[in-house]
Amino acid sequence: MPRTTLTSAQIVDAAVGLLDAEGLEGLNMRALGKQLGSAATAVYWHVGSKENLIALAADQVWHEIPLPDLAVVDWRTAATRLATDLHTMLTRHPWLVQAFGSLPLFGPGKARHDDHSLAIHEAAGFTGGQADQAAATVFTFVLGNALGPAAADSLARRLGRAGDDAAEAMRDSTAKAHEIAARFPRLRARLETAAAGHGAAPDNSFQFGLQTVLDGLEARLAAARP
Template structure:
């Protein structure tokens, strides 16, 4: 018998046993209240213990029956969210082999991940849920736990898949500044297609596509002959800049979305605010005009150039001579 059917059967039989036990307990309470004494109280306590014992016995028996019949079922037991990691230890989805179900149609991590990304692109990250993904795939929500154990696993898969979309200079050209600039522009373009990506927060980043991204970026710095820590700090600075700029763009887009205005209406509203400010405070209007251009290509290029030139100046700087 399928597992959901056994669960319903167990609930029904437990409820029947409970109702009969409650009737027995009610009769004992009535007798006790009619002539309260020590003997009556003992009978009442015995009835309560009997009620609890009967309920536990029935549930234990049905659990055993359910487990036994699951072994005869064609469908293997469904792992719950914590069944992959029963001890609650640190666990990464990349360290667990992908499981394949025997029945048809079967799913895969790739299908689940792409469906989750499509939902996030269309309706935002808050719309991504196990239930909605399962509905889009025509599967049961519990069946997804065969492939992923938690929503953290899902976010890690989504992050790795998006990173895999970024075009990389592989092999590097030998010009580290040109290569890092190309990586930065391609990363920014990918983040713009998936505004929700920066909302995932920091992920472990051990997926195969994320690791390849880091390996190619690291290889772009080989000609500088720097130690590992310096290379990691350089790439971390670039990564922080990219995420910071993407956060600004995402926040700006969310602000417009909350107003319910179209892009044209939103721009008209901003121009109206600037025109209104210009009549009262010219300096304020000029600052507002400049700040409205921040989520754009020119400010991004300016900040990226400052970052790369600063790194170049730092790596080419000769050691400060010691005073004699």
């Protein structure tokens, strides 16, 4: 791609693809410029810095989340859809979960999501600070559930880069973890299940937990009514 045709939108699109494939640690401006057929300096000219590029990429993926129409569905259906689509987005782009801990990321995309989440919880009946607390409770639950897949994704990439020695070290570490877990009866009974994997959880754990959180919010609203 000639330098003269390079645009910020093209750079951000390419950065999202590279982040999805290589994670935060794999985002390299020189490699990105080569992928775009341009020099790294041209990439910097458009986006300013690597940190700013990550912020732009984050803002773009936040816009992938559809906002449920409160004129069409009730608040609980809307909350379930928004949380589920947020979880889907975070597991599709695990680097964003990594970025939360290292960069201040807040742009129009996240603001759009957060504002609609508040609207959903206000429609439920929460007011003032309680609407913020309800929205934050759901958000932190979703983010927590995305941490496991993000950690597993990061570990897999790191092992892939490090080669056979790292893979062997991981196998040894896993064997040691299983040996420790085998000393405890409930953990021992789960060693051969899918939930025993690194960063894994039982099937439908996210759906179970989300509905439990929403049950609690709904019960709180009911208890507050005269």
